[in-house]
Amino acid sequence: MKKHRRRHTDIEDIQKLEKAFLSVHHRQKEAEASETFQQDVMRHLRRLHVHENGADRAMADARAAVAGVARFLSTTRFVWRFAALTSLLGVFLAAYAIRTGFGPEYDFTNLLTEDSAGLLIARSLGVL
Amino acid sequence: MIDNESCGMDDRDVIHRVLSGDVNAFELLVERYKAHVFKIVLGHVPREKAEEVAQDAFARSFESLSNFSGKGSFSHWLARIAVRCCYDFWRDHHRREETALSVITEDHQRWLDDMLAAQSREEFEREAAKAEAREILQYALGQLSAEDRMVLTLVYLEGASIGEASDLLGWSVVSVKVRAFRAKRRLRAIISEMLKGEWN
Numbered sequence: 001m002k003k004h005r006r007r008h009t010d011i012e013d014i015q016k017l018e019k020a021f022l023s024v025h026h027r028q029k030e031a032e033a034s035e036t037f038q039q040d041v042m043r044h045l046r047r048l049h050v051h052e053n054g055a056d057r058a059m060a061d062a063r064a065a066v067a068g069v070a071r072f073l074s075t076t077r078f079v080w081r082f083a084a085l086t087s088l089l090g091v092f093l094a095a096y097a098i099r100t101g102f103g104p105e106y107d108f109t110n111l112l113t114e115d116s117a118g119l120l121i122a123r124s125l126g127v128l
Numbered sequence: 129m130i131d132n133e134s135c136g137m138d139d140r141d142v143i144h145r146v147l148s149g150d151v152n153a154f155e156l157l158v159e160r161y162k163a164h165v166f167k168i169v170l171g172h173v174p175r176e177k178a179e180e181v182a183q184d185a186f187a188r189s190f191e192s193l194s195n196f197s198g199k200g201s202f203s204h205w206l207a208r209i210a211v212r213c214c215y216d217f218w219r220d221h222h223r224r225e226e227t228a229l230s231v232i233t234e235d236h237q238r239w240l241d242d243m244l245a246a247q248s249r250e251e252f253e254r255e256a257a258k259a260e261a262r263e264i265l266q267y268a269l270g271q272l273s274a275e276d277r278m279v280l281t282l283v284y285l286e287g288a289s290i291g292e293a294s295d296l297l298g299w300s301v302v303s304v305k306v307r308a309f310r311a312k313r314r315l316r317a318i319i320s321e322m323l324k325g326e327w328n
Binding site: 013016017018019020021022023024028031032037038040041044046048049 | 151152154155162163166167170171175178179182183186187240243244252253255256257261262265268281284285286315316320322323
């Protein structure tokens, strides 16, 4: 670009340009929004609203799913709390069975013959 | 679509309706304040970007409507959002280095000469109405940072007080005062360079 050189630049020139800028600035503000501006804004906002609602719904679904999983986890945690006790009981029973010999029919008959009242009840119920 | 019943409602009632889930009621606020917002935005950003920024201002106000305390007027609250949208616009553009008018032509230089030579009020106004005038103003403002540009526009071009500018921008009074002084000095330096024919 060709450079123009001025012989002098004084404060008056600067002030005159500042005044010009002020006038230009106020002229710039005279324009109006297009006729479709309002519709464009509302279309954008409706889209935003739908998006937000969709996000809210998705968030609620996610929250419900998380609550379900938490419920399940707390149930299984409850079951697992007894797992150790159940295993221990199983080990004791197995040890007992090995030590005493495993003969449930013999034990059952022995129990009934030693207990006459129990034998009568068993007979009346048709078990024996 | 705005119904007749809604037209008589004041801003707070409309806001209440919008917050209750009636998005369409917001159109009443857009209708009432679009000229106000557009004028504010036009004072800061170029005409071709003004609608985009004004739309952003309405979208932000819609999204943060629940934060409107109702202590001041809705119009003032919206003006603050609009000014901050303009600031964000220039911050983004500055980051992308799209600020300055890159081509200064012989016409711009001639405009400077003609403007300085203008003797009467009519001549001055005629020159101020030219496209070159707008372009040179954009060039000069484009040399400033987003912060300096906003403060300079508000305080010196819009005529806002330091307090008003501080309220609109959400900055401290001291910060606005210091920045306004520096921005004015910087603009004078830019004008001085332009007058010497030293375009960047």
